Amino acid sequence: MLDNKKIKVLFRHRSMEMGGVEKVVLSMLNNLNPEKFEMTICLNINQGELRNEIPKHVRKVYLTDGKEDLSKNPAIQKIQLVKRNIRLRKALKNPKIADKLLNDTYDVEIAPTYAAFAPVLNSSNKKSKKIGWFHSDISIPKFQPLVSEILKQIPQFDYFIFGSQQTKDVLVETYPDLKIPENQVILNAIPIDELKQKAQAFQPELPNKPVFVSVARLHSRKGFHKLMDAHARLLKDGFDHHIIVIGDGEEMDNLKRQAETLGVTESFQLLGSSMNPYPYVKNADFFILPSESEAWPLIIADALILQKPIISTNVGGIPEMIEHNKTGYLISYETDEMYKAMKRFLTEPQMVSNIQNNLHDIEKQFDNQKIFDAVEDIIINILK
Numbered sequence: 001m002l003d004n005k006k007i008k009v010l011f012r013h014r015s016m017e018m019g020g021v022e023k024v025v026l027s028m029l030n031n032l033n034p035e036k037f038e039m040t041i042c043l044n045i046n047q048g049e050l051r052n053e054i055p056k057h058v059r060k061v062y063l064t065d066g067k068e069d070l071s072k073n074p075a076i077q078k079i080q081l082v083k084r085n086i087r088l089r090k091a092l093k094n095p096k097i098a099d100k101l102l103n104d105t106y107d108v109e110i111a112p113t114y115a116a117f118a119p120v121l122n123s124s125n126k127k128s129k130k131i132g133w134f135h136s137d138i139s140i141p142k143f144q145p146l147v148s149e150i151l152k153q154i155p156q157f158d159y160f161i162f163g164s165q166q167t168k169d170v171l172v173e174t175y176p177d178l179k180i181p182e183n184q185v186i187l188n189a190i191p192i193d194e195l196k197q198k199a200q201a202f203q204p205e206l207p208n209k210p211v212f213v214s215v216a217r218l219h220s221r222k223g224f225h226k227l228m229d230a231h232a233r234l235l236k237d238g239f240d241h242h243i244i245v246i247g248d249g250e251e252m253d254n255l256k257r258q259a260e261t262l263g264v265t266e267s268f269q270l271l272g273s274s275m276n277p278y279p280y281v282k283n284a285d286f287f288i289l290p291s292e293s294e295a296w297p298l299i300i301a302d303a304l305i306l307q308k309p310i311i312s313t314n315v316g317g318i319p320e321m322i323e324h325n326k327t328g329y330l331i332s333y334e335t336d337e338m339y340k341a342m343k344r345f346l347t348e349p350q351m352v353s354n355i356q357n358n359l360h361d362i363e364k365q366f367d368n369q370k371i372f373d374a375v376e377d378i379i380i381n382i383l384k
Contacts, residue, residue, distance in 0.1 A: 006038040007379060010106040010128075012116040013041065015066065017048035018247070018273050019217055020188070020298045021113045021135060024163075026050060027189045028112075029058045031372045037379065040106070042098060044088055044119075049275055061101050063091050095124040108379050114146065117153040129382045130156070135163035135295035137316050138171050142221060143293070155179040159382050161186050161375075164296035164317025186375060187317075189368040190301045199278035199306055206283060210241040210346055212311075213284035215277045215299045216291065218249030218270075223290035223313065223333060225251075225258060230338035232262040239346050241267075243288075244280055248273040282306045286345050286352075292333050294318055301366060304328070307359040309352050311341045325351075327358050 011029070016022050029039055040059040043051075047066025054060045064084045070077045091097040098119070110131045111120040120130050132154065138147060154160060160183040162168040168185055171178070216222045224245060231243050245255075245268070252270065259265045274280075281287060287303040289312040294300075296317035303310050304321065310328035312318050322328035329345070331337040345352055 007036060007108060007383065008038045008104065008106045009040070009379060010102070010109045011039070011041040012109065012111055012119045013043055013113070014115050015043055015045040015047040016050040016053070017217070018050060018275070020295075022048065022050050023298050024133075024135075024188050025112050026053055027191065028372075028375060030055050031189065031368070032376060032379075036376065040102065040104065042102060042119075044091070045084070049273055061098075063098060063101065064088060092118065092122075095119070095122050099124055107383055111157075114150050114153075117150065121153055121156050129158045131159045131161065131378065131382070132157040133161045133163065134167060134171075137167060137293045137295065139174055140221070140293040151175060151178060155181065157181050159183065159378055161378070163188060165320055166317045167295050184374065184378065186371055188296055188298050188301070189371045190298065190305060190366045191368070192305055192363055192366065195278060195302055195305055198276050199282040201276055202279050204280050204283055206244075206280075207242045210286070211244060211284040212241065212286045212288045212342065212345075213244045213246070213277075213280045214288050214290070215246045215281065215302075216289065217247050218245075218251040218255060220251055220254075221292040222247075222251070223292055224255055226333070226335040227288065227290040227338055228255065228258055228262060228264065228268050229335045230342060231268055232264050233335075233339050234342055234346070235264065235267065239343060241342070241346055242269070243267065244269045244271060244284065246271045246274050246277040246280060278302065278306065281308055284308070286311065288338075288342070289313065289318075290333070290338055291315060296320070304359060304362045305366070307356060307362070309345065309355045309359075311338070311345060326355065327362060328355060 011025060013025055034057045041054060043062040045064050045066050046062035051066060064087050070080045105125055106128050108131060109120045109123055109128045111117045112133045113135060117132055136143060158181060160181050162185045165185050255270055259268050281303055287308045287310045289300060291313050294316035300312060300318055300321050310322060312322060312328060312330060313333045314330035319330060322330060324330040329341055331341045
């Protein structure tokens with residue numbers, strides 16, 4: 001410890017929309033020892049369902065207001081958004097804008113995702129130690145426009161954390177000459193007791209038929225357009241079932257239009273975002289995640305702990321979490337594979353029962369304290 005004083009730690013992040021990285025940030029803010037660390041989070045935009053979940057002992061600073069604070073008048077809101085974007089662009093170019101708001105000096109600055117790499121590395125505090133956190137599969141085609149900049153940024157950090165072994169392996173194999181700083185794989189923590197409690201908060205009304213549930217931000221790489229195609233095919237072939245998707249995002253309008261075209265607006269429910277999706281996960285028959293790419297998705301761990309039979313694409317760190325045909329069912333990112341897997345879950349109850357039986361003590365594989373201790377050790381040792 002620095003002269004027995006608390007270590008000042010700054011997290012930089014874009015906003016607090018419901019998502020996996022945001023939950024990782026919250027778990028760190030809630031569980032890193034406040035006797036050792038004085039923590040601050042600086043958001044680019046004070047926006048999202050989780051923006052008021054920052055623990056009270058953590059200082060929150062933000063560069064701009066969120067959409068929740070903007071005018072409801074469309075014309076005024078448009079002007080406010082233009083002004084907000086101008087301020088954000090200025091802040092990214094000039095670190096002193098954030099410095100003035102923060103009005104403090106930090107020992108360690110943490111970028112919990114690649115979108116925060118630039119603000120941390122461009123910090124005007126050249127004495128602080130910089131930690132980068134990476135959760136993404138760098139080989140995904142849609143990720144390629146960002147790769148060159150990320151490859152320049154990674155060697156500039158003092159320490160680097162990978163969200164899954166697969167995330168690290170793909171980076172090392174794809175760019176063997178990249179100089180990665182001292183690093184470690186640290187999985188995401190799961191608040192098991194809180195999760196179980198939230199799962200019992202209410203009893204959702206579900207249709208009297210097999211129900212698949214999914215929870216994710218509505219981004220094109222989450223694969224819900226393919227899942228909807230598989231769903232429509234199953235219905236056409238006589239396999240009655242229902243799908244509930246919880247989450248919001250830029251794909252919402254596209255998915256609604258697709259549902260109308262396929263005639264599945266009633267059977268493919270888009271519920272939007274929820275602060276507590278877990279009662280749906282607990283009470284549905286199955287969980288499904290059709291993503292093109294993931295790192296180490298918290299929602300898969302959540303569904304495992306709630307002992308829900310899972311169908312998931314075999315991407316990112318998911319095979320580190322699920323053993324195929326034992327604790328879940330892994331598929332490729334193809335509509336046909338989604339169709340076949342869902343058909344099996346609907347027609348082979350013994351297979352589903354076997355998977356469910358193997359989940360009874362699954363939570364033993366999630367050791368949260370080990371995760372928090374590892375992060376604390378990194379922060380303390382990087383300053384020695």
